[in-house]
Amino acid sequence: MTSSPPTPTIAPSGSAGGPPRLTRLTFHGPLSEARAARVVERVAEPLRRVPGGGTVLDLGCGWGELLLRVLEAAPEATGVGVDLNSDDLERGRASARARGLDGRVAFAAESATDTARGPADVVLCLGSSQALLPDGTPAPHSADALRALRGLVAPGGRVVLGEGFWQRTPTQAELSAMWPDAGVHEHLYLADLADAAVAAGFRPLWVETASAEEWEEFESAYLADTEEWLTAHPEHPEAAERRERADRHRAAWLRGYRQPLGHAYLTLIPATAA
Numbered sequence: 001m002t003s004s005p006p007t008p009t010i011a012p013s014g015s016a017g018g019p020p021r022l023t024r025l026t027f028h029g030p031l032s033e034a035r036a037a038r039v040v041e042r043v044a045e046p047l048r049r050v051p052g053g054g055t056v057l058d059l060g061c062g063w064g065e066l067l068l069r070v071l072e073a074a075p076e077a078t079g080v081g082v083d084l085n086s087d088d089l090e091r092g093r094a095s096a097r098a099r100g101l102d103g104r105v106a107f108a109a110e111s112a113t114d115t116a117r118g119p120a121d122v123v124l125c126l127g128s129s130q131a132l133l134p135d136g137t138p139a140p141h142s143a144d145a146l147r148a149l150r151g152l153v154a155p156g157g158r159v160v161l162g163e164g165f166w167q168r169t170p171t172q173a174e175l176s177a178m179w180p181d182a183g184v185h186e187h188l189y190l191a192d193l194a195d196a197a198v199a200a201g202f203r204p205l206w207v208e209t210a211s212a213e214e215w216e217e218f219e220s221a222y223l224a225d226t227e228e229w230l231t232a233h234p235e236h237p238e239a240a241e242r243r244e245r246a247d248r249h250r251a252a253w254l255r256g257y258r259q260p261l262g263h264a265y266l267t268l269i270p271a272t273a274a
Contacts (some may be wrong), residue, residue: 018238019229021087024221028062028088029127029162030210030263032217036066042206042267043122043158044073050121053077057120057152060128064092064105066160067124071101077121079105084131107132118152125149126162127263139186142193146200150270159202159268165190165209170260177256185247190264197268207269215263219253 022028027036047054053076058067059148061081071079083089089107096102108117125132129145137144142163153159166187175182188196194204226246233239 008226017233017236019225019242022222022225024224025218027065027126030218031066031126031162031213031265032214035208035210035214035265036069037177038161039265039267040066040069040073043160044070044077046156046158046164047074047077047122050077052211053153054121054124055079056124057117058082058124058126058225059115059117059152060125061092061107062088062128063095064107065092065095066126066158068092068095068099068101068105070122072099077104080117080120081105081107082110082115082117083107084109084111110149115152119154119157120152121154121157123149123153123157123159126160126265127164128162139183140188142188143196143200146202149268150201153270155272157268157270158205159266161197161264161266161268163193163266165262165264165266166260167262168260170257174256174260174266178252182256187261190262193264194266197266198271201271202268203271204266205269206265208265210263211260215258219250223250236261 026033032033047056047070054057054074056067056070056079058064058079058081061067061083062085064081067079067081071077081092082087086109089109092107096105096107113134125145130141132145132148133141138198146161149159149161155172158233164187166184166189169184175184190207194207197204223246226242230239230243230246
């Protein structure tokens with residue numbers, strides 16, 4: 001992800017004997033159980049009133065944990081999660097089966113760019129706004145992504161956008177420690193992000209931001225599987241590469257984006273024409 005959190009630097013597992021992949025994470029982003037519960041109820045309450053149950057679309061869904069929770073809270077709704085990572089999609093399918101939701105949700109291995117999956121009554125896009133846009137779209141992506149989301153939500157529906165924003169202007173030293181070619185142009189400030197939502201045709205129902213505790217929980221859990229595996233397999237053929245990747249990611253967080261980068265959760269309602 002190039003929004004928030006930044007581009008992951010941990011290689012996916014899959015080779016024999018490699019570490020498990022992101023098993024310590026419930027959500028692929030800085031999102032607590034308490035905040036997730038509030039977001040779910042905020043979108044599920046109107047969804048329960050939609051005739052026929054309504055639809056949920058999760059773009060860049062990963063394993064779709066929030067999607068599945070919305071479906072649990074709106075028992076007649078159906079959903080689709082879209083992503084290109086086959087491991088994450090299979091994790092989502094397995095979770096849906098375990099929760100008895102597999103008859104109400106599909107996980108599709110396809111791009112979210114120019115998707116024809118909408119309009120849906122609830123659209124989720126958590127840390128994946130760049131997936132909506134063609135390669136080469138200049139940063140910041142937020143305004144373009146919001147315009148794309150506006151065309152994917154049904155009248156009276158809800159959009160939940162999880163998006164990075166600058167809490168303050170990063171220093172050159174911080175930018176140098178982040179992802180390659182990081183620049184101040186890549187993100188908006190929070191007020192500008194809310195303004196971009198309004199300009200795209202939304203009214204902001206709820207604006208909230210991840211806490212430092214949520215960030216620390218996410219970043220530590222993101223690396224935990226790899227760190228534990230490295231201590232148990234120091235001589236593994238992949239150990240040196242995975243150790244370097246883990247150290248690079250931790251440095252990018254602690255020396256780079258930990259202070260200046262925030263993560264917003266915007267719950268949006270499509271505005272009616274004036």
